[in-house]
Each structure stands twice: as C-alpha cells, then as structure tokens.
Amino acid sequence: MHKISRISLAFSGALLSVALLSACGDDNTPTSFGNYLSSQSSSIPQQPEQNSSSSIEQLPASSADIASSSSVTAPVEQSSSSETLLPPPLSSSSATTIPPDPNCVETPVATIAVDSIGLADIADVFQTVRCNEKAVFVIRHGERDDGDHTKMSPLTYWENEPDSSNGQPSDGVRQAIAVGKKLISADEFTYTHTKYLRTEQTCFYINQGRGQATFPHDSSEIYSISWYKKDKERYSYYEETDTTHNIRTIISGWAYDNLYADAFYDLKERSEEIIKTQIAPDYASMNKFRVICSHDDFILPLSVFASNGTVNYRFHDPDSRHWPYFLTGVAVIIDDKNQYRYVPFKGLSIGAE
Numbered sequence: 001m002h003k004i005s006r007i008s009l010a011f012s013g014a015l016l017s018v019a020l021l022s023a024c025g026d027d028n029t030p031t032s033f034g035n036y037l038s039s040q041s042s043s044i045p046q047q048p049e050q051n052s053s054s055s056i057e058q059l060p061a062s063s064a065d066i067a068s069s070s071s072v073t074a075p076v077e078q079s080s081s082s083e084t085l086l087p088p089p090l091s092s093s094s095a096t097t098i099p100p101d102p103n104c105v106e107t108p109v110a111t112i113a114v115d116s117i118g119l120a121d122i123a124d125v126f127q128t129v130r131c132n133e134k135a136v137f138v139i140r141h142g143e144r145d146d147g148d149h150t151k152m153s154p155l156t157y158w159e160n161e162p163d164s165s166n167g168q169p170s171d172g173v174r175q176a177i178a179v180g181k182k183l184i185s186a187d188e189f190t191y192t193h194t195k196y197l198r199t200e201q202t203c204f205y206i207n208q209g210r211g212q213a214t215f216p217h218d219s220s221e222i223y224s225i226s227w228y229k230k231d232k233e234r235y236s237y238y239e240e241t242d243t244t245h246n247i248r249t250i251i252s253g254w255a256y257d258n259l260y261a262d263a264f265y266d267l268k269e270r271s272e273e274i275i276k277t278q279i280a281p282d283y284a285s286m287n288k289f290r291v292i293c294s295h296d297d298f299i300l301p302l303s304v305f306a307s308n309g310t311v312n313y314r315f316h317d318p319d320s321r322h323w324p325y326f327l328t329g330v331a332v333i334i335d336d337k338n339q340y341r342y343v344p345f346k347g348l349s350i351g352a353e
Contacts, residue, residue, distance in 0.1 A: 033201050104131035109341065117322060118311040118344060119351040123182035125331045125343045129289075132336045136279050138223070138292045139179075139329035139347060140299045141202040142172030155201045168349045172326065176202045179327050179347035180209020187288045191217035194224065199293040202327075206291055225251060225297035227274055228264050235263040248323055251297055252315040255304040259316070271305035280334045299324045306330045306342035313352065322352040 110128040112120040122137065129135045142155045155172030169175045183189070189212060193199035200219070207215050229235050238250050238260050253259035255267055264270075280286060303311045303324065314320040327347030334340055 033204050101131050106130065106132050106335075112343060115346070115351055117313075117346075117351045118307055119328065119346040120343050121182075122179060122327075122329075122331075122345045122347045125345050126183050126185075129333060130335070133333050134280070134283060134286045134288050135334075136286075136290045136292060136332045137183075137329055137345075138279065138294055138299070138302060138332065139202070139206075140296050140324055140326055141196070141198045141293055142175040142205070143326050144172055144198045151195065152197045154197050155205070172198065172202070173205055175327055175348060176205035177209035180206040180211075182347070183210050183289070183291075185210075185289075188212065188214065188216070189289045189291055190287045191215065191291050191293065192223070193217065193219055193293040194221055194295065195219050196295075199295070203291055203293040206293075222274070222278065223292055223294040223298050225295075225301070227298065228267070228270055228301055230265045231263050235260075238263060247297070249316045251300055252313060252317075252323075255301040256309060256314055256316070267301055267305055271302055275332055275340065280332045280340065283334050283336050283338050286334070294329075296324045299329055302330050303328075303344045306332075307344050311344045325350045325353045328352070 107130055109130070112124050112128055114120050122139075125137075126135070144153045144155055155176065157173040158171045161170050161174070169178045183206070189207065189210065191203040191207060193203045200217070203217055204215060226232075235250075239247055250260050250263075254261060254264050258267075279292065300313050300315075300323070303313060312320055313322050313324055315323045325346065325348065328351055329345055329347070331343040331345055332340065333343065
C-alpha cells in the first residue's frame with residue numbers, strides 16, 4: 001500500500017527564501033521547503049537533464065516508474081516490463097479515514113459558475129462538497145522557470161514580489177499558498193505528487209496555505225501522459241518527426257478529436273480506470289480531501305474527459321490555442337453510494353494560457 005508519512009512542518013530556509021513565508025505561519029510552524037528537504041535527506045541528488053525542445057512538461061518515458069516515497073530524493077525504480085504498474089490505492093490504514101457524519105442530510109448538488117473556458121473556481125468547488133461526499137483535487141503545479149523542464153526545476157519565487165496587474169500571485173510559491181488559502185477547513189488533507197521537485201513543492205505550499213500542521217504525502221509517477229500512452233514508439237514518432245506539430249498539439253488533438261489515436265488508449269476508458277483504481281477508488285476507504293499535484297500533460301486529457309469535451313483546452317485549434325494554466329485541474333468527487341461527479345477548476349484568476 002502507499003506509505004503515507006506524516007511530517008511536522010518544522011523547517012527553515014534553503015532552496016527558497018524564508019522571508020516570503022514567515023508571515024504565513026506562526027513561530028512553531030516552519031515555513032521553508034529547503035529545510036524540509038534537508039530534514040528528509042542530507043543531500044539532493046541531481047537528476048539527469050532531459051533535453052527537449054518541447055514546451056510541455058517532460059516526465060519519465062515509462063509509466064512503470066512508480067514508487068512510494070515521502071521525499072523527492074527517493075530513486076525512481078525502472079522496470080523492463082511493458083505493462084503499466086499501478087500503485088495500490090490509498091487505504092484506511094495509511095490515511096485517516098473520516099467516519100460518516102450521523103447528522104449528514106444529503107442535499108442537492110449546488111450549481112457552480114464557470115468561466116469562458118469552462119472552469120469553476122477551486123474555492124467554489126471546495127465549498128460545495130457535500131457532507132456525504134469526498135473530493136480529490138488533481139492539480140497542475142505552480143509556475144516554474146519556463147526554460148527548465150528537468151525533474152529538479154523548482155517553483156519560481158521572487159524575493160521582492162513584482163507588481164501584478166491582474167491581482168494574481170507573481171510566482172509559483174505564492175500561487176500554491178494562495179490556492180491553499182481557498183481550501184481551509186478543519187479536515188486533514190492528504191497529498192500525492194509526482195517525483196518532480198515542483199509538484200512536491202506545490203503540495204507543500206498548498207498545505208502551508210491551508211495552515212495544516214502536518215504534511216501527509218506520498219509520490220507516484222502514474223499521474224502523467226504516460227498513463228494514456230498505448231504505443232510509446234508511435235508517440236515518439238509523432239513527437240520527433242512531425243515538425244508541423246508539438247506535443248501540446250498532439251495531446252490536444254487526441255483528447256478532443258481522436259487524432260494520433262494509434263499512440264493512445266481510449267480517453268474515456270483510461271480515465272475511468274485511473275479514477276476508479278487510484279484517484280477515488282472507494283468512498284469508505286478515502287480521506288475527506290486529497291490533493292494530487294501533477295502536470296499539464298495529465299490535466300488536459302483528464303479535464304476533457306471530466307467535462308465531456310466542453311472545457312476549452314483546444315490547443316490544436318488555431319482559433320483557440322488554449323492550454324491548462326498553472327494550478328488548474330479536476331475535482332473528482334465521490335459520494336457514499338460510490339457515485340462520481342467531476343468539476344474542472346482553476347486555482348488562480350487565470351485558467352488557460
């Protein structure tokens with residue numbers, strides 16, 4: 001089973017400046033991701049560079065690279081098998097299961113406003129999760145350096161925050177904290193992230209924005225485009241030889257219009273599989289709330305499935321060119337009858353780039 005580690009947030013500065021977050025916690029709640037990392041390991045091994053001219057997140061080529069970890073320093077295990085290996089779902093023995101509320105009276109699902117892209121605000125989604133429901137927020141990480149797609153590329157952080165004309169946080173650290181502040185409640189959240197520094201940081205700072213004193217988390221590489229790839233060689237062929245397109249065009253064209261279909265599994269079947277086996281397998285065994293910090297190449301197809309294609313991430317359409325922005329995602333909500341509903345959301349004021 002996934003091994004959830006509960007780590008008290010007792011950290012101070014290192015990779016990221018302490019100055020930013022000293023105002024976000026009290027004297028007993030450490031605020032730096034840097035010392036959090038050093039508390040997990042004496043050093044952070046550098047990952048090999050991933051050279052790519054693509055503008056999309058680059059994750060490991062094999063979706064079999066799955067392991068459970070409480071730190072980004074855990075090695076990624078390689079497998080020679082061509083099958084996709086699934087990590088076991090979170091169970092009640094590894095996460096605090098919230099018992100049913102005897103006073104819960106089921107109410108109708110609230111109507112949630114959406115923007116022109118088709119995205120609700122994550123705060124509205126969170127506030128409408130009913131007492132007989134549990135929710136998993138699958139979310140893209142915060143801003144990182146646009147030119148660095150490596151595994152150890154961190155969230156951006158501006159020590160002297162520049163003015164933001166649209167009222168949106170100016171860097172990845174503040175973005176994640178701002179989203180966390182939209183998710184404040186007495187419930188304990190659990191977290192899953194990929195084996196990328198920026199996704200673990202995103203989960204960490206969302207948790208800090210919530211003000212939660214513990215950081216129960218694990219890691220898995222399953223939440224990437226690799227989950228949807230059926231033929232990796234064919235996918236690589238499109239990526240490397242079709243000079244008229246880039247990876248964003250390929251993923252968008254497949255998810256919406258079934259282009260490049262020989263490289264991918266069926267969108268509906270594959271999305272339902274990961275939801276029902278990994279994301280929200282069973283109401284009784286789940287925590288009330290969970291956040292999965294992932295990447296844009298996973299958020300797009302999951303959003304298209306969740307909205308029946310109504311969310312406008314049609315990057316392959318010259319009249320659209322929309323792509324999931326940082327901290328966008330999908331809320332997977334399950335009720336006590338194991339019935340699902342899905343709400344694509346934005347964590348910030350911007351939902352598409």
